[in-house]
Amino acid sequence: MSSPVSVFVAHPATLQSVIDKVERFFGVTLTPMGDEWQGASLGAVGVCVREGHPYESDGDIDFEHYPIEVEFRKGRAAQDPARKFFAALCAEGRYPIMLVDDLQVRMGAFDPTRSAA
Numbered sequence: 001m002s003s004p005v006s007v008f009v010a011h012p013a014t015l016q017s018v019i020d021k022v023e024r025f026f027g028v029t030l031t032p033m034g035d036e037w038q039g040a041s042l043g044a045v046g047v048c049v050r051e052g053h054p055y056e057s058d059g060d061i062d063f064e065h066y067p068i069e070v071e072f073r074k075g076r077a078a079q080d081p082a083r084k085f086f087a088a089l090c091a092e093g094r095y096p097i098m099l100v101d102d103l104q105v106r107m108g109a110f111d112p113t114r115s116a117a
Contacts, residue, residue: 003102004073005082007089008066010096015051018068022049025088026081042081046073061106066098083107 009018019030019038028040030049039048048071055063070085072078079101086099090110099108 004071005078005107006072006100006103007070007082007086008063008098008100009068009070009089010066013068013095015049015068018070019049021089022047022070022085025085042072044074045078045081047071047081048073055103061098061100061104066096086110 022040023029026040026042026047028042028047030038030040030047033039033048036050036052037048038050039046041047049069050071051068053063053067053069057064070082072082072085082099086097086108089095089097090108093110093112096111096113097109098106101107
């Protein structure tokens with residue numbers, strides 16, 4: 001079983017704004033996948049977006065502050081597109097974001113309110 005790598009996004013981002021960013025960044029169209037996910041294939045990696053995940057905060061991983069999840073599936077192969085998307089959102093500097101591996105390891109975070117000089 002492969003572990004996901006996820007980019008979590010906080011408000012003021014909206015679900016639609018994150019979907020639009022994923023579609024533009026990867027050149028894909030997300031389609032509904034069940035009741036809560038919208039997703040697409042990036043070759044060997046799947047990308048799925050949802051709002052309202054069930055995760056509770058755990059240590060330095062403050063899931064509850066980040067209601068929108070962009071999940072990249074297929075284990076280690078998922079890290080490259082996840083890191084690139086995370087870096088693009090950091091460069092944009094608009095929303096608090098967090099990069100998490102397998103829902104257990106916080107790999108990075110960005111908060112524009114803490115980055116302002």
